[in-house]
Amino acid sequence: MHPIFKNLAMRIRSFLIVTSFSLSLLLNGCGEKEPAEEPAPPPETVQNSAPNVPADVQDSLSELQDKLGNFTRGNEVPAAPASDVALYGENTIDTSVILDDYHVAVWINAEKLLKSQVVDSFFKVAGDDATPGLHPLEALEKDIGIDPELVSSALILATIPETPNNSIESRQDELPLDPPVLEEPGNEEIFEVIEGNLAIPLVEQHDEIKTITPEQPQIVEPETIPARPNMQYGAVIKFRKAANLSNLIENITTARHFDYVDNQLVPNHQAGTEVEFNGNKYVQGADGQPSAFLKDDTTLIVGSEAELKAMMEGKGGSNKLAEMIAKIGSDNTFVFAATTDEVKDTYSQLNLSELGLPLPQIGQLLEIAQKVNTSLVALNPDSDTPVFLQLAAEDAQASRGIFMQLNALTTLAKVMLPAQVQQFESNPNTDPITLRALQFGSELAQNLNVTNEADTITISMTWNAALRTQLLELVTVAAGKTRSAAMSAQSKNNMKQIGVAIYNYHFTYENLPVGEKDGIKFSEGSPLLSWRVHILPFIEQQELYDRFKLDEPWDSEHNIKLLNEMPFVYANPAQKGLQNKTVYRVPAGDNSILGGNSVIGLKDILDGTANSAMVLDVGPEMAIEWTKPDSLPIDAANVVSSFGELNKVITVLLSDGSVLDIPLSMENDKWKLFLNYKDGKALELPRRR
16 A cells, blocks of 8 residues: 555554644643633743753753754745634535545644744655755655645545554453353353454354263364455645646555565566546556545545545535534644544453554543544644644533543643743753753643633643744654664664675685685785675675676775765664764774684684674764775774774674674773684673674
């Protein structure tokens, strides 16, 4: 299924719960409290004070703020003054496509979303991970086949499928029970207790059961796993002007399959089929893919087959969800609407532990959800009221109960979060970013407001330009940390692949890729090409390897042309700008596993493969052309200085194939032992996995 709809069926229920009841973040650590009897007071003034902050934590925060300041005061376009956006107003949304079966609608004002300062800052963060010179929107255009900036709005619709009861209560019969005492069946039915939700009458099987001896375990049929429930969905995408949508339609309706032929994945895609319905042509999705109908030059309708046909006929519009969407103002950036009165049983059937959700907190929200008929959420990131949530209850009494619960929780959050901030501030080991995020959340909590009128509860949150800036700063720093961790993990994976390739080379030639043997050619006592070239066939680069002239040096007229084809596995993603160079190097010297000129095998590693370094991930200034055979010179008096600029640790591929972070603080003598594979002295390493 196309990425637009992939996993929608599995996640829509969780999305509804999390979006409709976003206040779950306030429930962390909350116990039972007596609900307040009056509406919450107006938002309090935001306080930025941070009393009793230890000096070292305050220094870290100041350093962080300096870094953040450099980001926020760069090349950003000044934001337009924020203002409140009316939830209700006029719009031009065609509600005839909102069928009676749909429970959820998401409307996105794409033009306004892309102009948002908040979103623009997110794009800048995402741009750091993109291909150099390629804006995230350009990358998205390559993926979907059309410029995203041509999209004016999108209306996404879906049902909430009924699912088999998978709650804890429904599975009580799966708990261990004492074996039942079997009696001769009379007029009453006797049931056997088995795993699952079915009870099988024993009357028909009674004779067989009586013959079972203690030595013969009774065989119970395994529980039948129910089929994944079907979910109906649809979407209407409006464009600012006429555009060629053929590539987009092809991407949506094509089923992408791959066959494994001759150890290679070969595309075997199945394109959609153009068919006709009521005089209109549309593209029927292949093999379960969405179908697509180009209504006019600027309107594309997408959906599951039956729903698309009903949307083409305009059979919707006369239902509660359509009424809700018809009333929203077109100035909103993002609106989520749901009618849940017909699917409330779904909440009680959720197995929260399988969803990975915190049971006590979400359990309270589900209790509230079962009393709600409709939910409406508006998100306007550049507005002074970025979050606006309305819940319509069954009646005034239910509304009053929900209001008291939510008002109590917000009041509790306004008290507890500042207390948690003070607790974190008093801890000298507090991570500055975590502390700042908690301070930010505490400030936002003070701006939460809950009101109740008739059968409608309204939850709103206000903020100002300063808080918006803080959010962008926190997201930027958090994204940087996440990006750094992801790049580190990718680099370690690269080194593991290199280790596997070296081992496969050894299994093939019975020696490591070092020394003048098996295609490794020397000139004047030194290899002509790097060991990285000789393991190319073992990292799925046989074709590239075959184009090298092994009897010529790395910079010969022929071989130098292949320098631009460095495999990705040799590139550390954290080290950008090192064109055709790699930081994965081996120490120089005859005592180094791959840095000498002698033919050796794993059996020659006297110190043990788990104790000997093979490949180092050095600093960028120590990078070298990936085909060049030079090893890394080591200063015996100060080994660590040979590695270049690194942060606290160096990542090392050991000769047993494992990859570890070794602290740079390790003693110099131990470093010399670590890089020497044949001194016979096993070294216990201070490891960080």
